[in-house]
Amino acid sequence: MAELPLHKVLLDESEMPTQWYNIVPDLPSPPPPPLHPGTKQPAGPEDFLPLFPPALIEQEVSTERYIDIPEAVQDIYRLWRPSPLYRAYRLEQALGTPARIYYKYEGVSPAGSHKTNTSVPQAYYNLQAGIRKLTTETGAGQWGTALAFACSLFDMECEVWQVGASYDLKPDRRTMMEVFGARVHRSPSTLTEAGRRLLAGRPDHPGSLGIAISEAVEVAAPDPEVRYALGSVLNHVLLHQTIIGEEALLQFAKIGQTPDLIIGCTGGGSNFGGLAFPFLREKLAGRISPVIRAVEPTSCPSLTRGVYAYDYGDTAGLTPLMKMHTLGHDFIPDPIHAGGLRYHGMSPLLSHIYQLGLIEALAVPQTECFAAALQFARTEGIVPAPEPTHALAACIREALACKESGEEKVILSVLSGHGHLDLSSYRAYLSGGMTDEQVTNDRFAPSLADLPQIPD
């Protein structure tokens, strides 16, 4: 019998990396500091204490290259990690491409996405600091589910503000968070000042990630036993996600290959950074030379069409100011189906790295993404979440270019989650009811005058 092709490169639990990688010390220059929203002076660790426990703040500003993963976190990671690295043979065959397409599959986590890589350590460090309850926002629901899961395992309370449009459209998302014991509110809610103000103007307000963040922060900040948890954007979140790239490096070593091109989708930037940073370390050290490409939706194109400037992380202006690629903190994106990519800003660390020219960026319209998703599901079997379909669409573009050129490129992507709770967006696509009209509007680049003014 001929040798069958190997579909999955697996690692044993004992091979799981035991440290996260912090890219900051390896960059040619450090990222600009966050600023206090009142004084607009560089924010110190103490400015973050009302929101985050000391251990996470230390990680946020750390210049250590490697940070140990606590044993209790490793133990929970091992419920699903190391995650498999797949070779997409059937997709390659369907495309007729000489390219080799690999994807790291993070949908194997119990909550269904890469978000558990950071929700578990965030819950752990909060518990260590004596915190008994976490608040957060969620858009598509992947982050809220991941935090509810983590809190459940540490026996902590979890309260989630879910973006109104998503709350109305996806009752199953809410139920899954409740299965993990969380309390879920539609945002904007009457529970916060920020929410009440918006509801007064529009009782059926569809909400946004920025608004939901304002609400979760407003509830957490004044209560010493409650803290807030953010699912993307911040340095410590991207740090926790580097386990994806560290595992992928080990898996590529096992098969004796190196990627020529690394592709990930970006909303806040965490799954992309988590995959890319360990490979970027190797590239900066001159050991490999992959092209690294971020893919965002044309309807929320912070990297490709936003400005690089200091802006708030939330709509109400409660968070520190961060220098990032932003569409403006009051930007409300059109209701695209990839809710996890509907954020006005980009991770400041990733923005800085983009500004340094170390990564590329590309925007893709959603109908192309869903066409890619269908082709992927019908060849590889996995139904992807709407967010990573952006990366899949970019992989397929590249694989078809290789078909033209004859190049045998090795492409690596991350399939950040499954789409089992996002089937309503597939229904919209299959029924022909999905369009790309939002691409035509021209309201993306905010005027610098509209952004918070920073003294020199």
Next chain:
Amino acid sequence: MAELPLHKVLLDESEMPTQWYNIVPDLPSPPPPPLHPGTKQPAGPEDFLPLFPPALIEQEVSTERYIDIPEAVQDIYRLWRPSPLYRAYRLEQALGTPARIYYKYEGVSPAGSHKTNTSVPQAYYNLQAGIRKLTTETGAGQWGTALAFACSLFDMECEVWQVGASYDLKPDRRTMMEVFGARVHRSPSTLTEAGRRLLAGRPDHPGSLGIAISEAVEVAAPDPEVRYALGSVLNHVLLHQTIIGEEALLQFAKIGQTPDLIIGCTGGGSNFGGLAFPFLREKLAGRISPVIRAVEPTSCPSLTRGVYAYDYGDTAGLTPLMKMHTLGHDFIPDPIHAGGLRYHGMSPLLSHIYQLGLIEALAVPQTECFAAALQFARTEGIVPAPEPTHALAACIREALACKESGEEKVILSVLSGHGHLDLSSYRAYLSGGMTDEQVTNDRFAPSLADLPQIPD
């Protein structure tokens, strides 16, 4: 650093079994033959030809102990197989039991359940026989999704009759089948004689598995290019599922343990048989001695309260007669949430094995099952499909008995699928809107006079 406990026992793709196990030649007596529905004489292979391709009919009546898995099927299995064997440490700790609870997790398949273990070979053998289209029924939707997935990978057409109540309640299930390219109809439908007759009496008829089978069979039988595929009950289906138990045997050998108790849920019997048969082979050979226990819902208790008699597999009486534990082919179970367990009969092979005293059976009410599911999700992280929560509830009963007795029993179960598309039933449970009232009715045991009369 102390050694962390191993959560998953993994096998490499190269360690995946390459044969299915047929238990028939190892039984003390062969199961009674199926009968032709017209003549009521033993049915020959030719009686099945309008429905199934020759290779599957051969497997249905085979007395070979081992049957090779075709390479093309192995290749697709390896998209998700071998499946992990988990130790449920956190559940054990929450229960405070000295028992060790293991579960084989089949929810890792792209379609989300064990059903792909048989949908892939069924599609393969049909394609080999020149068939271009398969029809089937689906209740909860797991089987329809699995067949749609398999047909998609072999580029075949797939047409699914989904039980009306499930079709109305679960639009996402339909969408997932459509993502894989299937056509999905609400059953009863106007497309068949059987459907039209029922709709005439009740336009909003909620349907049943037996009715949907009648419709799928009616469409397939007269067309030489179309065949029917069944997701449970038949010998060849249970045969394909034995890869679950064969892998579990290898995984237990790796950790040097043997199960004292094997527990699985039963609707048609396939995930239970698939896990149990390889262990039963070892038990019949005197090498191990586990107790083997089937768990069914109190609202559809074919093994524990049905009669053992010849009955039809479908409502309209189109299928061959099979000797099995049955509640009567016109039994319409109450709408319990575990749609995959709402079948009036039990696999004839499993019924025979139960009659021989080789396995035990137990019925569990659904609220106990959902309570078990919540405890499982909040400790192990995985949200189970409603069907295997029956097995989980029985595992927890046993683990709590071990807590009383101090016994360190090794319990093995199969978690046959995830519940990501079944969250509406969790919503019903969490809202307090789920009851066990159907337990009180007394309509289970059909009178033998109501069943098809078989001449001696």
